[in-house]
Structure formats: structure tokens, C-alpha cells
């Protein structure tokens with residue numbers, strides 16, 4: 001029977017983390033040398049964890065499917081990273097960052113975790129500066145800040161439009177140092193395809209060398225998954241094309257609980273999709289909403305060019321509906337507003353899938369140079385993709401799947417329900433509740449990797465004392481067998497349809513029925529169609545080539561196969577949550593004027609799902625209690 | 638639109654490769670170059686043939702995965718972009734496009750258009766870092782860094798490690814890559830203590846990996862998707878010279894005598 005013990009330290013919020021660190025057992029320096037830890041993933045979370053564990057003296061084996069650790073999806077983050085430094089003296093504090101994050105997540109995260117995240121945020125900036133991250137500076141030499149969606153203080157640190165890249169290069173360089181010192185062994189182009197479990201503990205992983213196709217078992221005293229999020233289950237998303245759910249999903253099938261899978265964030269400002277061949281959606285940074293104004297023509301089928309439509313015939317819908325926050329409402333609120341307008345037939349551009357994001361006012365007030373300095377690279381990017389000049393005509397934007405708050409369930413120590421299996425970064429569910437605020441994922445990844453996991457894993461290693469699994473143990477053999485038979489099955493299927501066509505179809509099902517708005521009938525329909533599609537996949541998928549060579553199509557088909565199973569879990573979770581909270585909007589649960597209705601009596605819990613081989617997943621609930629803040633209606637009106 | 642593609646096919650590192658011809662029909666001008674290749678691959682897969690292997694991930698010009706030589710030019714005809722940021726509207730209808738992998742001794746082909754760029758990682762390992770432990774860092778504002786200095790560091794740091802500079806250079810030199818990293822760290826106070834050791838180690842690793850020497854032709858800058866300036870190569874040369882002086886025991890910077898030799 002699965003139990004969910006969040007292991008939150010008792011006592012005042014402010015000192016929980018200190019006390020936990022004090023009460024944890026430590027591994028003696030001499031013993032660390034003899035302890036092996038596997039880290040899967042080299043994004044911000046994985047690279048910071050692997051380098052810090054190496055520095056502490058553990059023997060670390062680190063894996064990623066990319067050709068270099070530096071290419072993890074984290075590089076794509078543009079906007080910035082939050083920290084409660086209060087350098088601007090504008091009223092920020094740890095308590096405020098904590099409150100904003102809890103409220104932004106619509107009171108579906110743990111107070112203790114979020115408070116710790118806010119506390120650690122300031123250390124992250126210091127650490128990154130020490131590693132040579134070239135943050136933007138003021139003329140006087142101090143670190144610069146910008147404000148970012150959904151909050152009223154300026155606490156976001158940034159490196160031009162390349163914050164993720166620069167933070168990752170910082171963590172990657174720290175990792176390089178540990179590799180050079182021999183503390184970390186790096187295995188790029190190596191994909192984890194299963195988890196090895198023995199006596200109830202995580203003991204190793206099965207990996208496939210993507211160049212040679214060799215499948216092997218790797219064992220360790222503890223396993224850390226830092227494998228990122230699963231937005232690509234929707235096919236079109238802002239994520240890099242390689243992002244996938246395989247590592248966490250296979251761990252789920254071995255018994256790790258998956259928490260809140262239906263909490264998926266749809267970002268309001270991406271470039272609208274145009275054609276069926278489209279491979280991905282490109283994000284336009286949220287920072288654009290600081291100066292850009294969203295609008296559509298007031299009259300539904302007004303096809304005039306935007307600059308000829310007078311202000312009186314424009315509907316600045318966010319400013320109208322949410323006068324206090326205007327264009328800066330959180331992502332979920334903005335996305336839903338955009339989609340519902342487009343669904344009403346009031347959208348602009350091809351297929352009516354888009355609204356204007358207009359900079360003409362700020363250009364008029366502050367000059368084109370100011371706008372160019374702030375957003376030049378984004379405007380260039382927009383022009384390259386759409387062929388339009390946003391300095392002269394408004395951008396068109398439309399929501400896109402972007403980030404997944406759900407992930408493997410972890411306790412306060414970031415350990416999953418499988419002892420010895422830790423999960424960090426976007427891959428876990430921990431800190432963002434039902435909705436993530438902008439610039440807080442980079443913060444969480446680095447908090448987990450640099451500052452939390454390296455402590456908490458020590459306690460497990462010092463107390464569990466599980467030996468290394470002997471070579472050729474039956475558990476490893478069984479896991480190897482699972483992987484090789486699956487590879488064979490993919491290669492042997494009917495070769496009638498490409499993996500991409502299945503991916504696109506399951507993505508469409510989810511977008512329609514488990515996207516921004518969900519309802520019981522739609523979800524039930526999705527739950528009926530997905531298994532049939534999956535069956536067709538295993539019968540008909542076309543994977544050319546062989547398993548013992550470099551084979552990109554085989555890699556991809558394996559990931560799509562997992563998406564086809566995982567999609568169902570997402571729908572089960574969305575179906576169970578009969579409330580609207582954060583990014584999860586149930587049509588049945590809204591107020592008369594269309595605002596979401598949360599249900600704290602029935603749903604103030606984390607939904608953690610357990611895999612069952614012979615039937616639907618089983619739900620376990622971790623109740624969320626609020627001792628320090630009072631859940632309020634998250635109103636931005 | 639319609640194109641004839643001549644694409645480099647090579648089964649493996651030790652196999653002989655060659656150009657094969659494919660037709661790409663019904664291509665829209667708003668399609669990206671990689672989406673066009675996706676289309677070709679979908680057809681190949683259904684025909685039971687192996688799709689063309691090529692690298693990509695972010696598809697927005699930041700991860701440095703995509704790496705195609707298009708009509709002889711790394712990342713294709715436009716300046717300041719990666720392959721994934723190239724759109725078909727850039728090409729005239731009906732033309733023939735040749736697609737090849739990065740070519741350099743230090744980048745062996747893995748398959749078709751995919752090459753092994755791990756040499757760049759090994760150069761980084763040799764010294765492309767500041768060796769500070771996690772924890773205990775001083776406040777981020779403890780050391781003020783002027784805006785211009787920070788901007789210079791950022792200019793250099795914006796390298797995405799794609800290796801186009803190497804592919805463009807007739808000596809397959811990695812000077813621009815190394816210059817970018819060395820200049821980024823050398824221009825920040827945090828990077829100063831290890832300046833000399835870093836530049837020496839990275840240059841040595843670069844030579845060991847089989848990258849050639851710089852011929853001052855500046856082809857690297859022309860293809861760099863982040864338009865990293867060759868003036869950083871001058872910085873690199875200066876840093877290298879300076880390191881030689883430091884190692885010889887003579888004070889390199891009069892204002893901080895013996896800063897690194899003790």
C-alpha cells in the first residue's frame with residue numbers, strides 16, 4: 001500500500017529548513033567516496049545537482065540524451081529568474097515571494113516547500129554570480145531587475161533574452177570542473193529507459209547508448225531524476241523537440257507516485273500555429289506583457305488592418321476584465337481569456353487563432369529605441385518566423401503548452417515514493433501548485449540542484465545503507481528484458497504510420513479535451529479514444545533501421561509510446577479534479593461571469609496516482625493544510 | 638514551392654558517404670528549413686527507408702544542436718541565425734539545395750548529418766569554468782561590475798557552442814569558440830584569479846583535439862549565429878600572451894603584482 005508522508009518538519013515556517021538540515025544525518029567525508037549516485041538529466045536541476053554532489057565527494061554518474069550536457073532544454077528560458085533580494089527596495093521579501101508563489105499556484109502547493117524555495121532564492125543569485133553568469137547590470141554596476149507577469153515587485157534577474165542559457169552554462173561549467181576532477185563521469189547521448197528496483201529501493205537504471213544502441217544496466221546507491229517536463233505530450237508546445245516523459249513515466253510504472261499530472265501550464269504569448277507541418281510553437285517572452293497591450297476588434301468579423309481600427313473599436317480585454325492587473329495577470333488567466341475570445345470567433349489572423357499584442361502606445365510614449373533595447377531580439381525572432389515587423393504592426397499571439405507543474409510526487413526531502421529515487425526540477429511536482437509564476441522554474445531547478453538535494457540525499461544515504469546491487473542481479477536482468485523487448489516490438493510493428501502522426505493525433509486529443517478548458521464529457525471521450533490510438537500505434541508504427549545503431553526514429557517512437565500511455569493518466573487526473581484551480585479549468589466549475597471556482601473542501605489535496613498493471617491508476621491524496629496563509633479567492637479583477 | 642535536395646548520407650563513422658538526391662514538393666514559404674526536412678523524412682519512413690539523421694532540439698536558435706552546411710555555408714545563407722531559424726521563403730522556387738554535415742577533423746560523422754562535437758566539451762573541461770564550490774558565495778552585489786563590462790562579458794557568453802565557426806574555417810580551428818569562453822570569464826572579476834591557467838589549458842586542449850590554427854580569415858564570425866566578434870580572438874591572444882608572462886613569474890598587471898603567481 002502506497003503511503004504519502006510529506007515529511008514536513010514541524011514548527012515555524014521560517015526555521016523549518018534550518019531545523020531539517022540540523023536533524024539530518026550526514027555522510028562522513030571518507031564514506032562519500034564509496035557512494036555512487038546516478039543523476040539523469042543535465043538541465044539546470046541535473047547539472048547543478050551533479051556538480052554539487054561531485055564537489056561533496058560522491059562518485060557521480062551523470063546521463064543525458066543530448067550530445068552535450070549544455071544543450072538541455074533549460075537553455076531556452078528567455079525571461080529570467082526570480083529572487084527575493086529586494087535590491088530595488090520596492091517592498092519585496094522572502095515572505096512576499098513565498099506568498100506570491102503560493103497564491104500564483106492557487107493554493108495547491110505545500111507551504112513548507114514554497115517557503116524554503118523563497119528563502120533559498122537569494123543564495124542562487126550569489127552562486128550564479130560567483131560562477132560567472134553575466135547578469136544584466138545597471139550603470140552603477142549593480143544587478144538589474146525587471147518585473148515579470150503576475151507580481152507587483154521587480155525581482156527578476158536576467159541575461160538579455162538568454163537567462164536559461166547563461167544559468168545553464170554556469171551549472172555546466174561547474175559540472176565540467178567536476179568531470180575534470182574525476183568526480184563526475186558524464187554519459188551524453190545516453191537515454192534512461194527504465195528503473196531498477198530491488199527490495200523496494202531504487203538501485204539503478206537501464207540506459208541505451210544512442211550511438212551504438214547498446215542497452216546496459218547501471219547501478220548506484222541512489223538515483224536522481226532531473227529529466228524535465230512533459231509539455232510535448234500535446235505535440236505542439238514551446239518545449240524543445242526532445243523533451244519527453246519517458247524517465248518519469250517509467251519510474252511511475254515501477255511504483256513512484258505521479259502527482260497532479262493535469263496541472264499543465266498553457267502560456268498566453270506564443271506565435272500562433274499556422275500549418276499542419278508545424279513542428280513546434282515559439283514562445284514570445286512574457287516580459288512583452290509589461291509594455292504590450294492585448295486586444296481584439298470589438299466587432300467579431302472586423303477584418304480591417306489593425307492600425308486602421310480606432311481605439312474606441314478595440315477591446316483591450318484584459319484591461320477591461322482585470323482592471324487592477326490588466327495585461328499582467330497570471331498566465332492561466334491570460335491564456336483562458338485569449339482562448340475564449342477566439343472560440344467566440346473574435347480572434348484575428350489565419351483561422352482566427354490569435355489576438356493582438358500591440359506596442360504602438362509604448363513606442364509612442366517612450367520611443368522606438370527603448371522598445372528595441374528591451375525586446376529587440378524578440379521582435380527579430382518574431383519577424384523571422386512570421387515575416388512581420390512588430391514595430392509597425394501588432395504581434396499576433398496565441399496560447400501554447402509550456403510547462404508542467406505536475407510530476408513525480410516527492411516529499412520535503414525531494415524523495416519519491418520509492419526510497420532512493422529523488423526527483424528534482426520540472427520533473428517533480430513540488431512547488432508551483434496548479435500554476436507556475438514566470439521566472440520561478442529556473443529558481444526552483446537551481447534551488448533543488450544546488451541547495452536542497454545535496455543535503456537531503458545525504459540523510460537517505462547515511463540511514464538507508466543499501467548496498468550496491470550486484471552485477472547481473474535478477475532485478476537488473478528483468479529491467480533489461482523490459483527494455484530490449486520493447487525496442488524489438490517497436491522495430492517489428494507494421495510500418496504503416498509514422499510515430500509523428502500518432503504524436504500529433506494524441507496531442508490534438510489532449511489539446512481539445514484536456515487543454516485549457518476541460519469537462520467531464522470531453523475527458524471521458526479522450527479516455528475512450530486514447531487506448532484505441534495506442535493499440536493502432538503498436539500495430540502500425542513505422543520504425544525503420546535497427547536497434548543496435550544510431551536510430552533517431554527509434555528514440556522518438558519510444559517517447560511517443562510513453563506519451564500515448566501517459567496521456568490517459570493526465571485525463572484521469574483532470575477528470576477527478578472537479579474544481580477549477582490555477583491552470584486547470586473545469587467548465588462545470590465556474591462563476592456566473594466565467595471566473596474559475598476552486599473547491600477547497602473537496603480538493604485541497606495533492607493527487608498522487610499509483611500505477612496498476614491490471615486496471616486504471618489508483619488515486620492517493622496528500623491533504624494540503626495552510627497554517628500560515630489563508631487560501632483566498634485568487635482574484636485579479 | 639518545390640526543391641531538389643542533395644543530402645549527404647553516411648551510415649556510420651567508418652562508412653563511406655555520398656550525396657543522395659531527394660525531391661521536396663509542396664513546400665510553403667513559411668515552412669522552416671528543418672520542417673521541410675521533417676517532411677522528407679516522413680516520406681522516407683513510410684517508404685521503408687531510413688530517414689536522414691540530423692540534429693535539432695530547441696528549434697529556436699539557442700541550443701546549438703542544429704548543424705547543417707547548406708550550399709557550402711554553415712547554417713545557410715542568412716547571417717546571424719542557426720539552421721533551425723532559416724525559412725523556405727529565403728530560397729527561390731525550384732532550386733537545388735545541397736545539405737552536408739559540419740566537416741572538421743575534430744568532428745567525426747556519426748551518421749548522415751550528425752557529427753560528434755564532444756571535442757568542444759573536452760576543451761571546456763580543460764578550464765572553461767570558475768572553480769568555486771556551491772554555497773558560501775558572497776552577495777551578488779558585493780562586487781560591482783560596470784554595465785559595459787557586463788555587456789562585453791555577455792557578448793562573449795552568448796556563444797551557443799554549435800561549432801559553425803569550426804565548420805566554416807578552412808583550418809577547422811576552434812579559436813572563436815575558445816575566445817568567446819575565455820573572454821567571457823576574463824572580463825568578469827570572478828574569472829580573474831584563474832585567467833592564466835584557464836587560457837593555457839584551453840588552448841592546449843584545443844590543439845590536442847585536432848582543431849587547426851587560426852588563419853585570420855574571419856569566416857567564423859560570418860557564420861556565427863550569435864554574431865560573436867573576432868575581436869574576442871584578439872582578447873584570447875592577449876590573454877595567452879599574458880599567461881605566458883604570468884607563468885614566467887614577471888608581474889603581468891602592474892596594479893596587482895604577482896596576483897596569480899602566489
Ligand SMILES: Cc1cc2nc3c(=O)[nH]c(=O)nc-3n(C[C@H](O)[C@H](O)[C@H](O)COP(=O)(O)OP(=O)(O)OC[C@H]3O[C@@H](n4cnc5c(N)ncnc54)[C@H](O)[C@@H]3O)c2cc1C
Nearest residue numbers: 041042043044045074077079080192228425426439441442
Ligand atoms: C521557451 C521557454 C522559455 C522559458 N522561460 C523561462 C523563464 O524565463 N524563467 C523560468 O523560470 N522558466 C522558464 N521556462 C521553464 C524552464 O526553462 C524549465 O522548466 C526548466 O529549465 C527545466 O529545467 P530542468 O533542469 O528541470 O529540465 P531540462 O532543462 O528540461 O533538462 C532535462 C534533462 O534531462 C535529460 N533527459 C530527459 N529525459 C532523459 C532520459 N530518459 N534519459 C537521459 N536523459 C534524459 C535531458 O537530456 C536534459 O539534460 C521556460 C521554458 C520554455 C519552454
Ligand code: FES
Nearest residue numbers: 694696701703721
Ligand atoms: S535546434 Fe536549437 S539552435 Fe537550432
